[in-house]
Amino acid sequence: MHSFGYRANALITLGVTVLALMCAMASLSDNLNSPTPSAQVQVLNVNWFQKQRNGNEEVSLTLNISADLQSMFTWNTKQVFVFLAAEYETPKNSLNQVSLWDGIIPSKEHAKFLIHTTNKYRFIDQGSNLQGKEFNLTLHWHVMPKTGKMFADKIVMTGYRLPEEYR
């Protein structure tokens, strides 16, 4: 009853249970945080707008992405994954979401940023529906905790429009 095996077993079981409880509490503490993020995106330039040989249209944009996500960080936050998606509707597809840029914010100090970039991932449509298309740019973020539940949210910015003609 008092052998090493039994004692080690009791100790490890208690340790794991306490650890699990602490992780759960840490995750719950994230709910106390009420974040106030802000973001703004400018499309500085439409670099080119072409139709590929397979019939799909592609556009290249230069963007200014600025955001302040510092209020998302709690003591239980490991990183915030942020990405910008162009969202639009076409006759064939009720929703198209194309990620244009993403980044990882490792700490609170990096959470307020201004990025000047061309789109990291290619903006290609399924078909040729992009001429004159109105689209939203939505900044999504996924908060990845040190332990526990991940949560995500977004800011939708409307009012962007692609040119009517190829260039």
Place this chain on the structure above:
Amino acid sequence: MGWIGETMDSIKSLQIRQVLTQAVSLGMIVTSALIIWKALMCITGSESPVVVVLSGSMEPGFKRGDILFLHMSKDPIRAGEIVVFNVDGREIPIVHRVIKVHERQDTGEVDVLTKGDNNYGDDRLLYAHGQLWLQRHHIMGRAVGFLPYVGWVTIIMTEKPIIKILIEREPLQIARVLSVDVETFRADCNIMSS
């Protein structure tokens, strides 16, 4: 002859009850672990509710040895979600993030493209030959929560007999192993080998 008879008598009388008790206890542990596992499958709606991260293609978010909790709901798949999917012809599922979604007006069916956070390019290299998109039926669940480091126990247990070597930045692969710790009367409900 007398000696054999004596030995048999002693074995039968003293030890059989203990042996039976141990066998029944063992059976109870295995069964309760299985019950917990199946209940988790029902609650989360996913075939494998808990998985272990095997590669570094989602770093720094998920490192090798972390555990992911999965959940599958009927909600539509949207960009940014971390999904677990099976590619035809590959036995081990992959956990990456959705970067492109195209959803049909009429049927609601969806074309999805994924990419590992730490990979340079998207997952088209990993899909089956000629496959450009994933569909809903490829996807087994979404990652909704995680625990760091806990999966190392399972990795150590499963990788000794496995000969193939995982190269850095291979797609995130998940081993499914159920580890039942019979000595110490606990069931780690992690992963089940299929």
